[in-house]
Amino acid sequence: MRSEMTDVRIEDRAAPALCGEVDLERIEDAIREVLLAVGEDPSREGLRDTPARVARAYQEAFVGMRQDPAELFGSTFEAGHEEMVLVRGISFYSMCEHHLVPFFGVAHIGYLPAVGGNVAGLGALARLVDVFSKRPQVQEQLTTQVVNSLMEHLRPRGAIVVLEAEHLCMSMRGVAKPGAKTITSAVRGQLREAATRAEAMSLISSWR
Ligand SMILES: Nc1nc2c(ncn2[C@@H]2O[C@H](COP(=O)(O)OP(=O)(O)OP(=O)(O)O)[C@@H](O)[C@H]2O)c(=O)[nH]1
Numbered sequence: 087m088r089s090e091m092t093d094v095r096i097e098d099r100a101a102p103a104l105c106g107e108v109d110l111e112r113i114e115d116a117i118r119e120v121l122l123a124v125g126e127d128p129s130r131e132g133l134r135d136t137p138a139r140v141a142r143a144y145q146e147a148f149v150g151m152r153q154d155p156a157e158l159f160g161s162t163f164e165a166g167h168e169e170m171v172l173v174r175g176i177s178f179y180s181m182c183e184h185h186l187v188p189f190f191g192v193a194h195i196g197y198l199p200a201v202g203g204n205v206a207g208l209g210a211l212a213r214l215v216d217v218f219s220k221r222p223q224v225q226e227q228l229t230t231q232v233v234n235s236l237m238e239h240l241r242p243r244g245a246i247v248v249l250e251a252e253h254l255c256m257s258m259r260g261v262a263k264p265g266a267k268t269i270t271s272a273v274r275g276q277l278r279e280a281a282t283r284a285e286a287m288s289l290i291s292s293w294r
Pocket residue numbers: 182183184223224225226253255256259260261
């Protein structure tokens with residue numbers, strides 16, 4: 087089977103529209119409380135603007151909570167290509183929902199377009215990772231949500247999502263094992279078949 091693979095550099099669609107607001111003031115109050123609880127003085131020079139900065143940083147880190155992945159697949163198109171499409175090395179940053187510290191790495195996404203069906207803009211695949219990674223997450227759930235959403239909105243014959251990530255909750259604290267990589271995969275439809283799955287995995291493992 088002939089395949090096409092692309093190291094993603096393409097931004098083809100704007101991010102989905104935002105729905106709902108983040109309560110910045112509430113985050114600021116909570117951060118002030120955290121600073122007090124650890125024995126800091128939130129009114130000292132260096133910390134005066136910190137609650138507002140953290141609120142804006144959290145707004146950005148959790149922007150995916152207010153985005154609808156369906157919007158990314160509004161302008162798929164016919165490309166006369168029914169073989170595998172694989173985008174590898176999509177970088178992402180997410181927040182571990184256990185500790186609210188980052189986990190980050192790369193996602194690889196492959197799919198088999200429906201027969202006579204549509205393909206997605208490559209940027210939509212990268213943005214799909216952002217929509218689900220910019221939420222409180224665990225890696226397994228993130229992997230599953232991306233593959234399920236791709237199946238639901240693009241309706242390909244099959245899809246595969248592989249994530250490789252380092253979790254700061256494992257590196258900087260707790261078990262303290264920097265450099266450990268967690269790899270998760272989720273496979274749907276015809277990509278579960280041994281030959282196509284092996285082809286996708288060999289394309290993914292030759293990354294770097
Ligand atoms: N399966 C899974 N586990 C995760 C993920 N992110 C963090 N964890 C783990 O979730 C566990 C949370 O464990 P808890 O015992 O509730 O919290 P903890 O006492 O802070 O645990 P340690 O990090 O082991 O010190 C830790 O072992 C983390 O390493 C993830 O994305 N997937």
